Amino acid sequence: MLKLSPSGHVLLVLGRRNTGGEGHWVFNKPADVAFSRDGDVYVADGYGNSRIVKFDQDGNFITAWGSYGTGPGQFNLPHVIVDRTGRVIVGDRTNGRIQVFSGDGTFQEEWKNIGYPYGLALTPDGHIWMADGGFDRIVELDPHGKILGAFGSPGHLPGQFAWAHFLAVSNDHKIFVADVLNWRFQVFGPTTPTGGPMDYVPTARQCSGSDGVGVTCWPAPEVSANLNTTQTGNLGLSSQQEGALVAFMKTLTDGYTPAAD
Numbered sequence: 503m504l505k506l507s508p509s510g511h512v513l514l515v516l517g518r519r520n521t522g523g524e525g526h527w528v529f530n531k532p533a534d535v536a537f538s539r540d541g542d543v544y545v546a547d548g549y550g551n552s553r554i555v556k557f558d559q560d561g562n563f564i565t566a567w568g569s570y571g572t573g574p575g576q577f578n579l580p581h582v583i584v585d586r587t588g589r590v591i592v593g594d595r596t597n598g599r600i601q602v603f604s605g606d607g608t609f610q611e612e613w614k615n616i617g618y619p620y621g622l623a624l625t626p627d628g629h630i631w632m633a634d635g636g637f638d639r640i641v642e643l644d645p646h647g648k649i650l651g652a653f654g655s656p657g658h659l660p661g662q663f664a665w666a667h668f669l670a671v672s673n674d675h676k677i678f679v680a681d682v683l684n685w686r687f688q689v690f691g692p693t694t695p696t697g698g699p700m701d702y703v704p705t706a707r708q709c710s711g712s713d714g715v716g717v718t719c720w721p722a723p724e725v726s727a728n729l730n731t732t733q734t735g736n737l738g739l740s741s742q743q744e745g746a747l748v749a750f751m752k753t754l755t756d757g758y759t760p761a762a763d
Contacts, residue, residue: 567607593619613647621668655702
């Protein structure tokens with residue numbers, strides 16, 4: 503984890519490059535980082551380990567908690583935010599829940615049946631916005647974990663998602679969503695609540711496996727079945743250039759299993 507100045511100078515380093523582990527000074531593929539109002543740093547050490555690691559603003563280790571599992575205080579790919587009251591809110595992604603802790607790691611409660619928290623963001627009213635990458639929607643929760651609303655559905659059209667992975671909320675209330683398997687960001691502005699139910703009712707997780715690696719989740723947007731072949735463009739590439747482009751595209755990993763050549 504790096505702390506950078508606005509000009510890009512490294513001010514603080516947590517962990518060690520190419521050195522994975524589970525100690526006070528090393529991580530194993532950390533997934534997220536959050537900050538409390540007093541400057542404490544919380545690292546979700548989630549892809550290789552299953553824990554939250556707390557440091558002070560100078561990078562001194564304070565405490566760590568968590569292990570792999572499904573019980574209270576255990577995690578399976580955690581991500582983290584800290585609210586204005588100091589609660590540490592952990593999106594326990596693969597377990598399909600959010601767990602809430604005090605700043606020292608004391609377990610307080612868990613919120614189930616909310617979807618799959620791939621990414622979390624806070625707004626000044628204390629509401630939690632969640633990128634639900636399992637059901638491909640964006641969910642708004644109140645500070646106690648009650649679902650207030652949601653939008654989105656699986657697919658490739660504007661307003662639909664293919665593995666909604668992370669999100670951020672700007673000061674003017676725009677929501678920016680990383681739509682991974684559609685290879686795009688989508689931006690949404692404030693609207694008036696409808697007061698009615700969503701047309702899309704989640705019934706099954708859209709993508710399973712180890713974060714979707716090696717499994718087919720949805721038809722990929724670039725396969726021929728999803729292309730408008732009446733409006734394709736000509737890049738003007740030579741056969742050699744086309745071959746180089748195809749070879750490069752095959753090196754990209756976006757979570758689905760491509761059809762055989």
